[in-house]
Structures are given as structure tokens and as C-alpha cells.
Amino acid sequence: MDFTFKKALLGTAAIGAVALAGTTGATAQGVSSHHQFSLTGSFVYMRPDAGNSDYGVRVGTSGGSGPGSVEDVESEYGAGFQIGAAWRPGPAGLSLGGSFRYVSSESKDSAAGTGGSPLLATNVIGPGSFAPVSLASASTDFDNHVFDFGATQELEVGNAVDVSIFGGLRYGSIEQNLKTIYSGAAFGSITSSGSDLRFRSTNGSDFEGIGPRVAASASWTVGNSGVSIFGHAGASLLVGTLETEVAQVNAGSGVGVSASGENEEQSQIVPVIEAGVGVGFDRPFGHGSAVNLSIGYDFESWGGAAGAPQFGSTVLTERNNVS
Numbered sequence: 644m645d646f647t648f649k650k651a652l653l654g655t656a657a658i659g660a661v662a663l664a665g666t667t668g669a670t671a672q673g674v675s676s677h678h679q680f681s682l683t684g685s686f687v688y689m690r691p692d693a694g695n696s697d698y699g700v701r702v703g704t705s706g707g708s709g710p711g712s713v714e715d716v717e718s719e720y721g722a723g724f725q726i727g728a729a730w731r732p733g734p735a736g737l738s739l740g741g742s743f744r745y746v747s748s749e750s751k752d753s754a755a756g757t758g759g760s761p762l763l764a765t766n767v768i769g770p771g772s773f774a775p776v777s778l779a780s781a782s783t784d785f786d787n788h789v790f791d792f793g794a795t796q797e798l799e800v801g802n803a804v805d806v807s808i809f810g811g812l813r814y815g816s817i818e819q820n821l822k823t824i825y826s827g828a829a830f831g832s833i834t835s836s837g838s839d840l841r842f843r844s845t846n847g848s849d850f851e852g853i854g855p856r857v858a859a860s861a862s863w864t865v866g867n868s869g870v871s872i873f874g875h876a877g878a879s880l881l882v883g884t885l886e887t888e889v890a891q892v893n894a895g896s897g898v899g900v901s902a903s904g905e906n907e908e909q910s911q912i913v914p915v916i917e918a919g920v921g922v923g924f925d926r927p928f929g930h931g932s933a934v935n936l937s938i939g940y941d942f943e944s945w946g947g948a949a950g951a952p953q954f955g956s957t958v959l960t961e962r963n964n965v966s
Contacts, residue, residue: 679732681740685725689746691718691785692966695848695951698781698823699754699762714754714762716783716821721748723787729795736797741811744789753780764825764842776825776842783821790814791856806861813856813879815915817948817965821846844891848950852883852913862923873937874920885911885962887950911962917943942966 699714729740756762761775793811800806825842858877865871888906921939928934947962 679730681729681731683725683727683742685727685744687723687725687744687746688720689723689748689787690720691746691748691787693718693783693785693817693819693949693963695819695821695846695949695963696750696783697951698752698821698844699764699776699779699825701754701756701762714752714779714781716750716752716781718783718785719748719750721746721785723747736799738795738797739793740795741790741792744787746785746787748785749782750784751780751782753778755779764823764844778826779823781821781823783819786816786818788814788816793856800861803864804861805864807859809856809858809860809877811856812853813881813915814851814853815879815881815913815945816849816851817945818847818849819949820848842891844889846951847888847890848885849887850883850885850911850913850945850948850950852881852911854879854881856915858917864925869925871923871925872921873923873939875918877915877917879915879917881913881915881945883911883913884908885948885950911947913948914946915943916946917941 696715696718697713698716701712701714723744723746725742725744727740727742729738731738754762755778756776761777762779764776764779791811791813793809795807795809798806798808823844825844856877856879858875860873860875862871862873886906886908919939919941921937923935923937923939925935943966945965948965949963951963
């Protein structure tokens with residue numbers, strides 16, 4: 644049996660893994676074995692840094708008309724899991740396998756106008772449609788699905804050094820939504836001097852893509868202590884579609900309900916870069932089983948995988964990275 648624990652990052656993540664069938668160390672896929680078949684399971688704890696989290700701006704000066712600081716929702720840590728399997732057909736160090744990862748995160752935030760510096764609503768559809776509000780509250784949710792499949796080749800470098808390379812395919816999706824409620828606002832011909840008016844805005848972004856992935860990992864064992872230093876790096880190029888939409892509803896006491904929305908879907912190529920380093924400890928228990936404990940730091944960046952509406956515009960083509 645193999646047990647691994649990682650502290651990593653999608654912003655930042657901690658991963659605890661349990662592997663069966665005598666897995667002996669981390670590789671580019673995280674599933675390497677001197678046995679025919681291996682399984683891995685991980686608990687994943689990540690903090691995403693996404694680009695679809697701006698819900699308002701403040702005027703630059705008291706009583707001024709220009710936007711100043713941007714209000715956005717700071718992402719919280721989210722839990723998930725990762726499972727994997729690998730099959731080694733022979734003694735040549737080649738294995739075939741795949742893994743699936745799912746992470747979900749939810750965050751909330753709010754901001755209020757003060758004195759002569761009201762908060763400005765910026766998710767309103769239409770050019771120049773900034774509107775002062777007394778209070779804005781926002782919530783965002785984030786979902787990430789990743790499936791990797793391919794071949795891992797272990798290379799003989801030395802007794803203390805293990806190197807492996809991976810080549811295959813990755814399917815990935817990132818879905819996020821930002822929901823905002825504005826209170827005490829004036830939109831078009833509907834005005835409110837109090838908080839009876841509620842303006843609700845929802846921004847949605849959904850990317851799905853598939854493409855080639857390559858990765859490499861290496862570890863160096865320090866003497867006979869069982870302690871090792873490891874590192875890995877990888878890259879993917881996902882080809883897919885990015886769908887962005889905005890929906891809004893005006894609703895409040897005595898003003899009725901009106902709704903509008905915009906959406907677009909475009910082809911998108913998303914490069915994914917990943918890297919990590921850490922320290923591990925292995926202890927064999929006989930009969931081909933072992934326990935492994937590791938702690939490290941991982942980073943992953945998806946270029947242009949988030950879509951968001953531009954401030955005061957009907958154009959929804961703004962592209963942001965997700966890390």
C-alpha cells in the first residue's frame with residue numbers, strides 16, 4: 644500500500660492519496676508501480692484564482708464620477724478528489740493509465756457605499772450603464788473537471804534518481820458563475836431612494852476542451868534514509884469552446900419585473916502549465932508494499948479559460964486566466 648500527502652496549488656491545494664498494489668513513488672501521473680496494476684485515490688483541497696470575480700467599482704473621489712478601486716470576490720478553498728489507475732504490461736518500465744480530478748469552491752463578498760462615494764454597479768448590460776448603488780453582495784462558484792489518460796515511461800538514471808515522462812491526452816473543463824444583488828439603485832427609468840429595489844445580475848463562464856499533454860517528473864533519494872526530493876512539470880494545449888453569458892433581472896416593491904441577457908460561444912485554445920516541487924519519505928513494509936509521505940508545492944495555470952463581460956459594454960469577449 645502507498646500513502647501520499649501533498650500540499651499543492653491550483654491556487655493552493657493539499658492532496659492526500661492512497662494507492663494499492665505496491666505503488667512505489669510519484670511520477671508524472673502519480674501512478675507508478677513495479678506491479679502489474681495500481682490504484683490511487685486523493686483528497687484535494689484547492690484555492691482557485693479565477694478572472695470572473697469583479698462585481699463593482701467605487702468612484703475615485705468623493706462625489707466623483709470616475710471608477711476607482713475594483714470590488715471582487717476573493718476565492719475560498721474548495722474540496723474535491725482525484726482517482727487514478729495504471730497498468731504495467733511488462734518489465735520495461737512502461738505503464739498505461741489515467742486519472743480524474745474534481746474540485747469545487749464557493750465564495751461570498753459584499754460592499755457598501757460610504758458618504759459621497761457610492762458603489763457603482765458594473766455588470767449592467769449596455770454602454771455607459773454605470774449606476775450608483777448603496778449595497779452590493781456577490782457570490783461565486785467554481786467547478787473544475789480534469790481527465791488525463793496516456794503512457795508513463797520510467798527511465799533508468801541511477802540508483803538514487805528516478806525519472807519518468809508522460810505523454811497522452813487531457814480533457815478539462817472550468818465552470819464558474821458570479822451572482823450579484825444590487826440594492827438602492829437607479830436603472831433606466833426605474834429609480835429607488837431606499838433598498839426596496841433589487842437588481843440581480845449573473846455572469847456565467849464555461850470552458851470545455853481536449854488536447855495533448857506532456858509531463859516529466861524526477862526524484863532523488865538521499866542516502867538510505869528513505870527521504871527524497873522530487874519535482875515535476877507539465878504542459879497541455881486544450882482546444883474547445885468558451886461560453887460566456889450575462890443575465891439580469893430588475894425586481895422590487897411596486898416596480899414589476901424586467902429581464903435581459905446576452906451570451907456568446909467561441910472557439911478557444913487554452914494552454915495549461917503545471918509545475919511542482921517537494922520532499923517525500925518512503926518506508927517499505929515487505930511483500931511489495933510501502934508507505935510514502937510527501938509535502939510540496941504545485942502550481943497550475945489555464946490561459947484564457949475564463950470569460951467575463953467588459954464593464955459597461957455588450958461585448959463579452961474579455962478572456963482571463965485561471966490559476
